[in-house]
Amino acid sequence: MMLFKQAGDNYRERAPHAPLGHRRTGDQRMHVDGALFKAKELLDATLLPVHALRGCPPWSLGYYTRKKRAIVDAIDQNVVRPNAPLPAGFGIGLDERVVEYPWLFSCLRASGQLGKVLDAGSTLNHEYILSRDPLDKADLTLMTLAPEKRCYWHMGYSYVFGDFRKSPFQDALFDTLISISTLEHVGLDNTLLYTNDRSKAESDQFGFSAAMSEFRRIVRPGGRCFVTVPYGQYEDFGWFQLFDAQMLERLINSFGPSTHQVEFFSYRRQGWERATQATVENATAFDPHSGRGRTEDKAGCARAIACIQMTR
Template identity: 70%
Template sequence: MHVDGLVFRIKEIADAVALPVYVLRGRQPWSFGYYTRKKSSIQTAIDTAAVQPGRPLPDAFGIGVDERVVEYPWLFDRLRRDGVQLGRMLDAGSTLNHEYILGRHPLSKADLTIMTLAPEKRCYWYQGYSYVFGDFRKTKFEDGAFDTIISISTLEHVGLDNTMLYTNDPAKSETNKHGFVDAMREFRRIIAPGGRCLITVPYGRYDNFNWFQLFDRKMIQTLIDAFAPSSFELEFFAYDKNGWRRASQADVADATAFDPHSGRGRLDDRAGCARAIACIELIR
């Protein structure tokens, strides 16, 4: 096992040991034991196909778990549909860079390139995945290089201050709330005709937390227009103290978020971060 992998595995074991304490302390997001709870919830949601078009989510779904518990199963539902050809894939944001995600069909045998700003401690290049580091707004990929582009909860960071978590490069401390527009135009350039772009972003009443922002109705439309799809599908999900549920765009127009790093936006609902998300599939 690689050294970084061993260190992470030790941390995983320690977090699992802390699970009873996490439960006794009220299952607060990001406390010791939370990672184990989150991982288990995501795995179950993917394997039971809990997020499917037009179907309500299970009762009490994902209480106290951040938006990944919806985003990952939503993505896998889209990837596993009959007749879908994944082809050459790009993970724009490295959100798939987890062993329990990459090891699941159909990603386990995918022709997948993972792109993010800077190297991460855990990489799975030895399993055949490619890693590229750089800015999504200006890549070195050829026109039409990919058939599928995935960007899970990443565009809300593009153009903002990425020095807090993702890189030490001071040039990446920006204040451009429209940085996502150039990223979407680049996605359109590097995706082949007929290719699919699968995107999720936090949604609600616009707010800027410096390192991420909440998209509102106007920004979602700007995002779609920048890609100029031949067709698209747009879904919304909302979170409250009873868990995640499907929602209309109007239902989540005033949704807020909790910043786990500053504590801003904390309520008594145990939200992990966003209280609403938009999930978008765009066809080139």
């Protein structure tokens, strides 16, 4: 049983606006959803010993708590440092967020002032992420297609809903743009998990290209863009896809950076480790919703990721 969706699963269709007279009902629902989430968190933490006794299978009860703790420790201890190997046995049985979040924080802390920040995909929309330096002080806007059931506006963050390919922002508005494991959903079938709107049952392999062009428009010259995507042998899972070398090159070229750097990480039974592009060209993924791609290695989802830093 999976209590929690993959972090960053918020690329979904925005619900139609409710009439003004019904806004209070929506607010009440958000409070109910928040309380339900807290109850699920408590249950998941309580069942962590059971999760361990079962051999820590991905996405089972206790998985969310184990992953959250691993991510927090890796961020706080600066585990994913540039050009440094990952610790032995790092992130065994955990999905790619255990690498992506610490990688991002390492980059942000090294880059100095963040300025005005956009989270394209709302993947950062977790209290344990937003409360850590330097995001806890950031002028941050989170954008996704649908309203969040949990939001942290009281911490000073803004929420915007819309399509990344046609954003409402003015030119050169942001100093820093972050998009963690989101572009692999753009242009694909978001009705499988996120919406009943059949117009969102797309099959555009290169939909991400339009999003990257839009990112270029809204990031100021000299601004920075941090992007991660699952990488390996191309495969379309319907609601997400694996990027191959051609798609990665197209992603970068669509942004047109003045400089860029790509780091690769791979997952094996022994955990996550640094990799070269050549060693992950044939990497695969496990779809936790359909079970497709499951093996005995306990991969949580992608078996390789590309982490890209770009300067506009």
